[in-house]
Amino acid sequence: MINLIKAEWFKLLKSFPFRILCLCNAASLITTAALNFLGSKGSTGYETLLISLGYLLHHSIIGYIFAAFFLCDEFSGRTFGMSLSCGVSRRKIFNTKVFTFLAGLLFLFLIYTGAVMFVATILNGFGKGFSIDIILLLLCGILGEIAMGSVMILVATIVKKAVITVGLGIGITYCLLLGKTHYLQTGIFPYIKYTYSFQIEQLMFWGENFSLGTFLAVMFLTVVIVLITAGFIFERAELK
Amino acid sequence: MAEIIVSAENLTKHYRKINALNNFHMEVHRGDVYGFVGKNGAGKTTLLRILTGRSRQTSGKIELFGKSDRNDLDIQRGRIGSIIETPAFYPGMTAKDNLEVLRLQMDISGKGCISDALKMVGLEEVSSKKVKDFSLGMKQRLGLAMALFGNRELLVLDEPVNGLDPEGIVGFREILKKLNVEFGVTILISSHFLGELSQIATCYGFIHAGKMMEEISAKELQEKSESYLVIRVDNAKKAAAILEKALPEYRIEIITEMKLHVHNFSGETGLIMKTLINADITVKELKAYNDGLENYYMATIKKITN
Ligand SMILES: Nc1ncnc2c1ncn2[C@@H]1O[C@H](COP(=O)(O)OP(=O)(O)OP(=O)(O)O)[C@@H](O)[C@H]1O
Ligand SMILES: [Mg+2]
Numbered sequence: 001m002i003n004l005i006k007a008e009w010f011k012l013l014k015s016f017p018f019r020i021l022c023l024c025n026a027a028s029l030i031t032t033a034a035l036n037f038l039g040s041k042g043s044t045g046y047e048t049l050l051i052s053l054g055y056l057l058h059h060s061i062i063g064y065i066f067a068a069f070f071l072c073d074e075f076s077g078r079t080f081g082m083s084l085s086c087g088v089s090r091r092k093i094f095n096t097k098v099f100t101f102l103a104g105l106l107f108l109f110l111i112y113t114g115a116v117m118f119v120a121t122i123l124n125g126f127g128k129g130f131s132i133d134i135i136l137l138l139l140c141g142i143l144g145e146i147a148m149g150s151v152m153i154l155v156a157t158i159v160k161k162a163v164i165t166v167g168l169g170i171g172i173t174y175c176l177l178l179g180k181t182h183y184l185q186t187g188i189f190p191y192i193k194y195t196y197s198f199q200i201e202q203l204m205f206w207g208e209n210f211s212l213g214t215f216l217a218v219m220f221l222t223v224v225i226v227l228i229t230a231g232f233i234f235e236r237a238e239l240k
Numbered sequence: 241m242a243e244i245i246v247s248a249e250n251l252t253k254h255y256r257k258i259n260a261l262n263n264f265h266m267e268v269h270r271g272d273v274y275g276f277v278g279k280n281g282a283g284k285t286t287l288l289r290i291l292t293g294r295s296r297q298t299s300g301k302i303e304l305f306g307k308s309d310r311n312d313l314d315i316q317r318g319r320i321g322s323i324i325e326t327p328a329f330y331p332g333m334t335a336k337d338n339l340e341v342l343r344l345q346m347d348i349s350g351k352g353c354i355s356d357a358l359k360m361v362g363l364e365e366v367s368s369k370k371v372k373d374f375s376l377g378m379k380q381r382l383g384l385a386m387a388l389f390g391n392r393e394l395l396v397l398d399e400p401v402n403g404l405d406p407e408g409i410v411g412f413r414e415i416l417k418k419l420n421v422e423f424g425v426t427i428l429i430s431s432h433f434l435g436e437l438s439q440i441a442t443c444y445g446f447i448h449a450g451k452m453m454e455e456i457s458a459k460e461l462q463e464k465s466e467s468y469l470v471i472r473v474d475n476a477k478k479a480a481a482i483l484e485k486a487l488p489e490y491r492i493e494i495i496t497e498m499k500l501h502v503h504n505f506s507g508e509t510g511l512i513m514k515t516l517i518n519a520d521i522t523v524k525e526l527k528a529y530n531d532g533l534e535n536y537y538m539a540t541i542k543k544i545t546n
Contacts, residue, residue, distance in 0.1 A: 010340060013339060019461070079328050081294050081322070081324065082342065082345075084314075085320060085387075086342065087346075238294070239295065240324075
């Protein structure tokens, strides 16, 4: 499968939209850094990390755009047929796509979070002694990003059209966020607590009001269920 | 008889309300140029998509290179190059990079094969141009280069000459002939251009409403259908009178003042030529035609629809 991953990376690095996404990431990075710098009470590196993890869901916009050209364009450009004609099974095509997509998404996420934290640390110090806890927090962030990415793959595999994927994806994300606010205000629909979106936002309360067990269970279940469903749909999809 | 490399048995494909394929059977032997002919909506593309793994049959069995197990089929598809409807590629990448993706996926070492492939279809000059800026013919040729990439044993082509200019069509035909004759590549080609198809096909399959109506070799078809001679002369009327008198077994048809057709003709052109020249008629052109495929196909379809 190494050769397939190489081919995916080759496509990704040649891809114009991916470069644009990296640029967008850099632009939002500079904005965040500038805000931090201008703000009277600048946040420390640790606080910035917590905030950027808590706001991970807003990274969905970039993620869905990524899914749109990385997955949907292969459906509409009929290029999956190219891979099939290389003697590659659908399962392998799907697994390679998932692996590369998640790796690309993590790359975008890590350069963003890493750089924001770095800038804040230089300006205001890290604000906390280094401990294994911070590594665990970052790993949870990565797991959250993987869960988000899996949902993106599912939406793109079902919808197959770039514009609809982005629209629907962002719609779903903000509905989940609204659902959460609604629950916190009214207490109606408590099951929202067990959605990946709710749990990702909980990262902001790391070390306070945060249950690691619930977080891990929700993320693992989301990833497994969503990816198996997406794989099932891809196996049976009509490829043009 | 050569080995059967593609076979379909009782193949059925349902879309919600439509039966695109209906207990379909077919066999392609190694070395064949198999012409696949049928009306719009007959099910040609559906079959080719199932063979190349883009779609799955509702029921029935396909075999590629003697293998029918699902995992084996996936592997065997690595021996099949295809263009279905229009060639597919990454438009934002150059021709070279598109082939590089294939090379990486196929795990072929060395990049020499890429320039070889581009040279074969005459695209080496534009190898660094983005594919979205290609003309239709260039795209078609790149499609062929990609379909051929990696020593394919079978080419599956769905209406490959759509959009090609006359020169392109001739060039395409020459490449296919060369591939078939020199490299032994088997070709399964669907086309509505029957005249074009009859110049390369060694056998035909006629599909109608998702069913295989008939499989026939080019030789059998030739025997079953009539050839005729087209002659261009300075005076068609006079030439016709002379031929009718001298060779009453042939049926002569005057087409224009300077053109006539000779039917029921046995292939003996020398005698006709001699007769005309002896009678002082200037023969400008003399050529044998056989639109057997077209007539045969139309007759087959007529029989079915009646
Ligand atoms: N994805 C699909 N969903 C529903 N029906 C389909 C689909 N693809 C094909 N069909 C139907 O299946 C039948 C066969 O279509 P197919 O494309 O195989 O025909 P064809 O022989 O290739 O025709 P043409 O010569 O026009 O290309 C048609 O009736 C078509 O409408
Ligand atoms: Mg078709």
